[in-house]
Amino acid sequence: MGSDHSRSVPSAPPRVRRILVATVVPLFVATVLAAVVLWPRGDSPQTGGGADVPRYHGTVTRVVTEPCPPAPQTPEGTPDAGDGPCGTVDVRVQDGPSAGQQVQTPVPDGPGAPRVDVGDEVILVELTDPADPSASNWNIAEHQRGTPLVWLAVVFAAAIVAFGRWRGLAALAGLAASFAILLAFVLPGIAAGRSPLVVAVVGAALIMFVVLYLTHGVTAQTSVAVLGTLGSLVLTGVLATIATAATHLTGFGSEDATTLSMFQADVDLHGLLLAGIIIGSLGVLDDVTVTQAATVTELANANPGLTRLQLYRAATRVGRAHIASTVNTIVLAYAGASLPLLLLLTADTRPLGQILTSEFLAQEIVRSAVATLGLIAAVPLTTGLAAVVTAAGRSTAEPADDVPAPRPQPDRAEALAALSSPRAGPLNGPDPTRTTPPPTATDGWPEPNRSTDTAW
Template identity: 45%
Template sequence: MLWPGGAPAHERTGVGFDRQTQQATVTTVVSVSCKSVNAGGETPTGDTSTAEGSSAEQQAKGTCKKATIRVDTGDDKGRTFTEIVQPDQSRQLHEGEKVVVAYEPSAPRDLQYSVADVNRRFPMGLLAGIFALVVVIVGRLRGVMALVALAVSFLLLNFFVLPAILQGSNPLVVAVVGSSAIMLIALYMCHGLSARTSVAVLGTLISLLLIGVLGSQFIGWAALTGNTDDNTGLIHGLYPSIDMSGLLLAGVIIGSLGVLDDVTVTQTSAVWELHEANPTMGWRGLYRAGIRIGRDHIASVVNTLVLAYAGAALPLLLLFSIAQSSVGTVANSELVAEEIVRTLVGSIGLVASVPVTTALAALVVSADRPGAETAGAGAGGSAAAPTAPAPAPATSVSAGTADGRPTPARGGKGRRRRH
């Protein structure tokens, strides 16, 4: 029902990511006097202790670079243009460097092209190749399946989640449905079709729904608009029908999914291994043992999520630190409040997933206990077994089951079952 027919078309604004771009190469770079190439008239004056004054001083007396760039793709392939690089610019151009240039067809011919960014395709592709190689070497078949699941996740995001939101569908519903599809495909593909995986899937789904409900409530109560920077402002300008606060909530859900998968799969596997170690343990014992493991998992996961969001917002936090703003002022600003709500809602869902998944796993796996036939064979095994040279002690392993496997010894004071 939510599957989109494709993202609606729009006219390019020429702003931010909504620009036409081409690949290009820096052919030559020569040093020139900034005063001779800058368009300003008189030498700027002012307080050089400020950022503006220092920049003006460098542009007046410093040495600039005049770069010649050749367009390598598009209709203007082979065309060259020049660009002046100021000495205080953070990105300096170098001869032979691959760059991305922005194209504005409505501008005068000499100003149609400008350097927008550096071409990072090769190092990014090399890093992705190293990542894939390491995953396959260590994970083997599981690693291959994990990479396939990762590719499927990106396809679902690109062909379902993003176009559906652009077409005006409810971002919360799209995020829950898309995340559920990603979760089902990734978990079953990587861990196989089994009861263990199904428990992890169910625990993840319950936690996702909890995150959705909590996020919806607190984003509304905190009056978060989701429109806090140039990119979200551009999206809102191009597609006014998109619910930006809902888009924020969708990001919270999708961002929490990857860590949720890790928590639920780990907890389910822990309970299953506990059952394998002691098949006679009931679901309460399995739950208590599993939740002890889960508490350690909670501590590390919550810290991981908080640090991940803090790292993403580090430049913003640095600006507040420079401004010497109080903690209350910083937390109350919408930019930081978004990250706080995102972190806390996601963390609540992660913490809740531990007891939920552990309880589900304990209930499911405890049903797979030794059957009556095995118990009967263990109790009467000594009568059916061949005559032994000496009777086994009461605390040792019993004679065996019908298929010849030894039954586990019972602890305690050696009391025998009455018949």
């Protein structure tokens, strides 16, 4: 699936293609070999959690609510515990050993408790008394969201295919490949105790090779985007290592990281922070590098007379506009993901300087800054490579369609007839036998008062 532009892209000359192949193929082979070495082979991560609580699907058949009894000895001025929902919920179990049975659960209460109605699909948990295994209690954990998510995924895929057609279908295949690499290699590798930074770099490179070539085709333009993305990823990893070391980040800046350390003590949280920065910046880097490589190609098609330097300068101006909007996108993406954290800052009474330098916020600042620096470096790197490859391919390609065609030669018989016919002028006067007006210069004939040589 190559480029879908209506105009043909000049192919790179054999020498340039050989250089690209000699550069990209060893990098791809090295990435595959590293993935094979780091691939988890049945390593079971050590966890500190206990046995999993059974979870089953169920359908709510009846909800009975009633006023809650007041809590005994409630201090004056505190919220009354009796204000919460009380009652029972009847649920029909859909799977598991109790499939088809009606069970009764209390109405969910507490912060974040789901609100259920008749007909809702829910997730049930069965709690068994160790002293009496035959006695069990049922509770509603959360809503069952499988069906809405499936419909949302169908609409998502249909919209991409309807707009992108074959290119959209290739994008979906690339998305599936990305998730497959993350779920089969990156996450199990980190959970097995491998270095998160090394696993993230190899996984990101593997995703980059598969997604870019699958989506955009095996072309010189795609190879340029691959090299630009890989170079920017390496720079991002180096900058992330330096920045996290300079700011003394440990990786324990979030509650999720602290919880993970309790269940999987072997995971390097500092390396996990670096891995998150690299994988998080990969998607934006792909966008920028592919756009810059395509921009250089289209500029060369539109104006074949542009030199390498002119192509570089023109495409860099496009890259500046792209970076200006993408930087805001990165910051807002991190801010949106950390919105509860930012809202919590409004209730903090510490000085602003202490808040900004605390680890949980400094971690997000480092993420945004390092990703942006890697993004900025991707523009000149990819644009320069694309300008060299495109200009080299254009110099050996056929002339572009915009070159004007040679001027057609006049018909010899028409020229002789024009020379032998009487000319209108002040000496001879108008021809009385002529019924049509004399031809004008706009018709392709000489003007009456000009010589034949000058007109032609």
